[in-house]
Structure formats: C-alpha cells, structure tokens
Amino acid sequence: MLWFQPQITEERNKFMNAKKTLIFSAVFFTLTYSSAMAATIIQTGPHLENIDNIFLTIEYPKNAPVPEEHYWNYFRAKFEQTIKQSNLNVSSDKSATLSETDVSLKVFIELVEVPQTELFAFRIETVMGRRVRLLYGTDKTVVIARLWGATQGITFVSRKNLTEKIEDAVSKQINQFLRDYQATKSWQAKKATQARAADTKPNPSTATLTQTQKAKYAYIASKSSKVFHKPGCRWTKRIKPENLVGYNSKDEVIKAGKRPCKVCKP
Numbered sequence: 209m210l211w212f213q214p215q216i217t218e219e220r221n222k223f224m225n226a227k228k229t230l231i232f233s234a235v236f237f238t239l240t241y242s243s244a245m246a247a248t249i250i251q252t253g254p255h256l257e258n259i260d261n262i263f264l265t266i267e268y269p270k271n272a273p274v275p276e277e278h279y280w281n282y283f284r285a286k287f288e289q290t291i292k293q294s295n296l297n298v299s300s301d302k303s304a305t306l307s308e309t310d311v312s313l314k315v316f317i318e319l320v321e322v323p324q325t326e327l328f329a330f331r332i333e334t335v336m337g338r339r340v341r342l343l344y345g346t347d348k349t350v351v352i353a354r355l356w357g358a359t360q361g362i363t364f365v366s367r368k369n370l371t372e373k374i375e376d377a378v379s380k381q382i383n384q385f386l387r388d389y390q391a392t393k394s395w396q397a398k399k400a401t402q403a404r405a406a407d408t409k410p411n412p413s414t415a416t417l418t419q420t421q422k423a424k425y426a427y428i429a430s431k432s433s434k435v436f437h438k439p440g441c442r443w444t445k446r447i448k449p450e451n452l453v454g455y456n457s458k459d460e461v462i463k464a465g466k467r468p469c470k471v472c473k474p
Contacts, residue, residue: 255336255338255355255356256355256356256388256389256392257392257393257396258308258309259296259309259310259311259389260296260297260307260309260310261296261297261298261299261307261309261310261311262291262296262297262298262299262310262311262312262313263298263299263300263306263310263311263312263313264284264287264288264291264298264299264300264313264314264315265300265312265313265314265315266280266283266284266287266314266315266317267314267315267316267317268280268317268319269317269318269319269320272319272321275370275371275374279371283375283378284300286375287315287378287379287382288300290379290382290383290386291313291382291386294386294389294390296389306338306339306352307339308339310338310339311336311337311338312336312337312338312352313334313335313336313382313385314334314335314336314337315332315333315334315378315381315382316332316333316334316335317330317331317332317374317378318330318331318332319374322364326366326367327364327365327366328364328365328366328367328370329362329363329364330362330363330365330370330373330374330377331359331360331361331362331363332359332360332374332377332378332381333357333358333359333360333381334357334358334359334378334381334382334385335354335356335357336354336355336356336357336385337352337353337354337355338352338353338355339351339352339353340352340353340355356385356388358380358381358384358385360377360380360381363377424454425439425454425455425456426439426455426456426457426458427439427454427455427457427458427461427474428441428444428447428452428453428454428455429447429453429454429455429461429464429466430447430448430451430452430453431451431452431453432451433447433466434465434466434467435466435467435468435469436455436461436466436467436468436469436474437469437471437472437474438469438472438474440472441469441471441472441474442471442472443469443471443472458474
C-alpha cells in the first residue's frame with residue numbers, strides 16, 4: 209500500500225491543478241466579457257433596413273494550436289454562401305469604406321487551450337455595424353456603430369469536437385442575424401403596402417363632393433379658392449363638382465389655409 213501512495217498523491221495533485229485551472233479560466237472569461245455580453249442587442253428594426261452589401265470578417269486566434277489555417281478558409285466560404293442564399297452580397301475587402309447601405313458583420317472567435325487538461329475553451333460573438341451620423345450642433349461625425357449583436361457564453365469542449373462546436377455556434381448566430389434581417393424586410397414591405405393603401409384611400413375632408421353631399425360637412429370650399437363657406441351659402445353653388453371639398457371643423461379648414469366667406473360668415 210505504501211508503495212502506491214506517491215503515485216496516488218501525484219495523480220490527485222494533477223487532478224486538483226486541472227480543476228483549479230478550469231475554474232480560473234471560466235472566471236477569467238466571465239469577468240472579462242460580462243460587460244460585452246450585457247450589451248448584446250438581438251432585435252429587428254430600422255437598423256436592419258436597406259442592406260445591399262455585407263462585409264464579412266472572421267476574427268480568430270492566429271496562434272491557436274487547432275484548427276489548422278485551411279479550416280478557417282473553408283469556414284468563411286461556408287458562411288459566405290449562407291448569407292448569399294438570403295440574396296445579400298458578401299465582400300471581404302477590409303479596407304473598403306462602408307456606404308449607407310453597407311454593413312460590417314464581424315465574427316469574433318476566442319479560443320484557449322486549458323492547461324493540464326484535454327479541453328479547449330471558446331467564446332463566439334457576432335456583431336453588425338453600420339454608418340451612423342452624429343449631430344453635435346453644426347458638426348457632423350460619421351461613426352461605425354454596433355447596432356446588432358449575438359453572443360454565446362464560454363463553452364468547454366474536447367479537441368475532437370472543437371471544430372464542430374465552433375461551426376455550430378457561429379452558424380446559429382449568423383442564421384439569427386439573417387432571420388432578423390428577413391423579419392425586418394417583411395415588416396418593411398408591410399409598412400410600404402400600408403402607406404400605399406393610405407395614399408389611395410379617399411380622405412373625407414378632401415374628397416370631391418357632389419352638391420347633395422355638402423350637407424354632411426360643417427364647411428365647404430373649392431380646391432382652387434382660399435375661401436370656405438357654410439354648406440348653404442349661395443357661393444357654393446358656383447363651385448364645380450370636381451373642385452368641391454368638405455371639412456368637419458373650423459380648425460381643419462383653417463389649417464388647410466382657407467379664410468371665412470364674407471357673405472355667409474362661417
């Protein structure tokens with residue numbers, strides 16, 4: 209029994225050191241990135257409207273022992289194709305200046321090997337930025353503002369499953385971005401349809417009236433005149449049917465830029 213004791217003690221020490229390292233890594237990542245995670249924005253809205261081009265950037269640790277360099281090339285090509293399937297153009301020109309209809313989509317991959325274990329710890333964050341003009345008095349400043357983001361917490365994984373888990377995490381975030389973009393497009397199309405319907409819907413206060421419809425309104429006027437009348441005023445009989453408009457209140461007709469008739473004194 210005494211002969212095995214040093215070996216047992218050594219193995220126990222290795223295990224305890226590995227456990228401490230694991231806990232330390234988790235705490236370090238959590239403290240370092242908790243503020244960034246709290247600021248995460250995941251929503252639809254005007255910031256996802258009118259996008260023509262996406263400048264996709266994959267930021268990964270260049271000195272990581274795995275995966276190999278060729279994997280990241282495949283990785284980027286895969287997600288470029290995913291974005292193109294949503295009818296969006298993708299560019300990799302990091303030096304290009306973003307226009308009003310361009311966005312920057314950056315995927316940050318942070319990866320460390322946990323000492324004295326067979327595990328890796330990684331964290332994924334995807335951020336979308338676009339041009340925003342800040343107004344300070346007469347000064348105008350253009351910045352690239354973070355307007356959408358998705359973050360995954362720290363994940364511990366074995367070397368064997370590392371690439372699969374990273375790919376799955378990034379895929380979820382990019383697909384979330386595309387779903388939010390498509391939802392915004394649908395909302396934008398619905399809003400445009402409603403606006404067109406409102407433009408074609410007759411407005412009771414400005415619709416063309418017949419002589420028999422005049423009594424339905426408190427005041428009557430001609431589209432070509434600056435004067436408004438009571439419905440029974442003799443001057444309303446001279447207004448051509450195609451020019452007749454009605455108003456429900458005096459405030460409404462005054463806001464339309466018309467003044468009272470001196471005959472009927474409305």
